[in-house]
Amino acid sequence: MKNKKVTIKINSLFFITSYLSNLNQEILFNGFKVPYFKGSARLCLILNSFVSPISSKHFDPDIIHETYYNSISRNKTRAKKIITVYDMTHERFPDLFTKKDKTTELKKIAVAEADHIICISKNTQKDLVDIFNVDKKKTSVIYLGFSSLTTTKINESQGFRRPYLLYVGSRYSYKNFIRFVKAYAAPEIKNSFDLVMFGGGRLNDQELSLFDKLKIPSNSLQQVNGDDAMLAGYYKNASLFVYPSLYEGFGIPPLEAMNYGCPVVCSNTSSIPEIVGHAAILFDPYSVDSIRDNIISALYNDKIKSSLILKGFKQIKNFSWKKCAIETYKVYKNVLK
Numbered sequence: 001m002k003n004k005k006v007t008i009k010i011n012s013l014f015f016i017t018s019y020l021s022n023l024n025q026e027i028l029f030n031g032f033k034v035p036y037f038k039g040s041a042r043l044c045l046i047l048n049s050f051v052s053p054i055s056s057k058h059f060d061p062d063i064i065h066e067t068y069y070n071s072i073s074r075n076k077t078r079a080k081k082i083i084t085v086y087d088m089t090h091e092r093f094p095d096l097f098t099k100k101d102k103t104t105e106l107k108k109i110a111v112a113e114a115d116h117i118i119c120i121s122k123n124t125q126k127d128l129v130d131i132f133n134v135d136k137k138k139t140s141v142i143y144l145g146f147s148s149l150t151t152t153k154i155n156e157s158q159g160f161r162r163p164y165l166l167y168v169g170s171r172y173s174y175k176n177f178i179r180f181v182k183a184y185a186a187p188e189i190k191n192s193f194d195l196v197m198f199g200g201g202r203l204n205d206q207e208l209s210l211f212d213k214l215k216i217p218s219n220s221l222q223q224v225n226g227d228d229a230m231l232a233g234y235y236k237n238a239s240l241f242v243y244p245s246l247y248e249g250f251g252i253p254p255l256e257a258m259n260y261g262c263p264v265v266c267s268n269t270s271s272i273p274e275i276v277g278h279a280a281i282l283f284d285p286y287s288v289d290s291i292r293d294n295i296i297s298a299l300y301n302d303k304i305k306s307s308l309i310l311k312g313f314k315q316i317k318n319f320s321w322k323k324c325a326i327e328t329y330k331v332y333k334n335v336l337k
Contacts (some may be wrong), residue, residue, distance in 0.1 A: 160237060241262045280308065
């Protein structure tokens with residue numbers, strides 16, 4: 001984006017995401033798309049760590065806004081440094097990561113050397129201040145924007161055997177999938193509703209064993225992968241979207257569900273309550289009973305479901321990329337004063 005006062009350049013010399021390939025032509029962009037293969041994301045990260053500082057120095061910007069943590073020494077330029085911190089998952093759940101994972105170490109360096117830190121939620125800000133002992137005055141909270149999935153199509157050709165609950169994304173440890181499944185196993189739920197798991201890869205042996213132990217019929221379960229059009233179809237037709245995660249820096253899926261008129265039941269922890277507001281039913285994600293009871297409450301009360309849908313449509317209006325851009329620009333101006 002360019003005008004008389006401001007020039008913005010995205011410097012991502014090696015990338016795999018298709019989003020960067022479709023940028024507005026007014027935005028200056030420096031980079032090459034790498035074909036996807038196993039390990040391509042890590043390769044891009046390593047290459048960018050070496051090359052980006054050189055490229056940034058050549059461009060001689062007033063501000064360098066890093067969107068992740070560089071493994072190479074900070075850019076030796078006059079530029080002010082801004083870093084975005086998305087979450088403190090590595091610090092809250094250190095046992096989930098190997099000793100080779102240097103994210104916390106790199107994050108500490110980036111945060112210490114930044115002139116200002118943008119956090120994507122109040123909860124992330126609080127965790128950053130508490131865990132890294134950062135001066136709160138050095139931080140700002142700027143919520144991510146929200147827009148519907150990157151598709152204008154809704155694929156509804158799947159065919160649904162019964163009404164279903166929808167779970168989206170990784171089923172990794174802190175995502176709390178196991179407690180959710182135990183709640184789903186209640187007769188009031190599993191006897192009348194299927195469970196659709198979108199994304200996250202094929203079910204593993206531990207998960208299959210859990211389903212068997214809880215006597216959940218295999219024909220009640222669907223693990224599917226697909227594009228945004230297919231996901232939109234699943235959101236639109238779900239009886240309920242359940243988000244049991246123990247920790248999120250922001251949490252996009254509940255907003256996606258609301259956008260397609262799907263009622264949301266989710267955790268009352270981390271940033272999730274501030275993102276969903278009053279447009280979702282909240283449960284204690286550490287309690288199977290709480291998850292189960294709140295799911296049942298939403299499923300069997302049409303008045304509650306209708307209210308959640310209406311509130312959801314209003315809630316998503318609180319998040320826009322335009323608002324995110326305006327607030328980020330204000331941070332830039334303040335840093336340069």
